[in-house]
Amino acid sequence: MSPLALVASGSFEPPSAYDFWHPLVGDGPFALTRPMILIAFSVLVLAVFFLVTSNRRAMVPGKLQFAAEGVYGFVRNGVALDILGRREFRPYVPMLFTMFTLILVNNVFGIIPFIQYPTFSRIAFPIALTLIVFVVYHAIGIRRRGLGGYFKSLMPAGVPIILAPLVYLLELATYFITRPLTLALRLFANMFAGHMMLLVFALGGEYLLLHTDSVVLQAASIGSFLMFILMTFFELLVQALQAYVFVLLAAFYIAGSLEDAH
């Protein structure tokens, strides 16, 4: 971030994972970091926004209320109702709605000026949400079928007896390793890579413009900045998409546990 380092070294220092480490107070495992502040800020913003917009309850909504209801209706009908079914979707709406809005806002932080930091590019936050999804869908399954019944239900029906142990191992791995791992990693990696790409174009452009002697290279910085702007819009798309994908998959996993027969 700081051009001083680049000047000092004299050669271009590409952005690294280190650019995501922003400790504010302390430096250890429980240091107060910038993404902590950001996620707390997002919680405050979301809580205030939705408390205000949901409190109006006008029959004919204004712009803000309409937008808030649109987001809520999208998660409620487009995700929860569609995937979980009319009978059982209600209890999971708050969780899916909270996750969607939290991820969306924190992702969009990545391109908001002066914030410019996608909180979920720190893997701890995707892991926190995945942990909740993981616990919820296993808890539902165990509560519905009992512990033994749940583990028995993980076995798909109609598998030949010879293949059964292998298939069962794969299923176990799917439910306990692959699903949570991919859920967390997908969100983290998208945000991490996207932000890294923006850093490359921003820092690269800056380096070309300010720290090179050649006019050709300085002119090339225009391309770098243009790419930065283009990628910013692309990032907005990815950020919204990843928020949607996360709740969509969470709903799928929950729906799998809600199903009567496996």
Added chain:
Amino acid sequence: MTSPVLAAAASEGSEGWWSGVAYPIIPHPGEIIIGLIAFSILYVVMAKFVVPRFEQTFEERREAIEGGMEKAERAQAEAERTLAEYKQQLAEAREEAGRIREEARAQGAQILEEMRQRAESEAQRVTESAQRQIASERQQAMLSLRGEVGGLATELASRIVGESLADEARQSRVVDRFLEDLERGERESMPLGGTGGGSHPVGDPDAGGGVLGFLKRGRS
């Protein structure tokens, strides 16, 4: 924030893998905890306030829309019913008017027919009575004429011939024959009374004046 990698690595031993260059996928424990807390707080707000309010709003709106639609449907049905009623009333009124017109026409025709019949019968009656009167008058005239003419002729003849025709029977016969000749010669189509005209009373004062003229015309 970007300090040279070597400096970062060398600077503090307290830095964990979560902060290092090589391990961006090692979670920072504090961030996991904060993430869980942040989610929990937002979840409570959403579940306790936001979601129920939105659900209530959706429900109220749905009810309002359904209520409005129901009301509109009711109004529509009412309007259709009224229209049908009006149409029926109109048709009934038309039918009634047609019926009345038809009745009036029939009544008028009947009245006309009655009047005509009455007039006809009246005319017929008048004609008949006139004819009857004429016939009877003529008969009367004929009879009185016959007697008078007979008397006159007889007297005339007796004067001319000098022969007394006192005898009733002969007198009558002569008169009849004379009259028959007379009739045959001039007015065959006119039927006359039977024989024995002389036996009827003669000398109708009204007829008396015209008898001679009648005879004269008959002669010529």
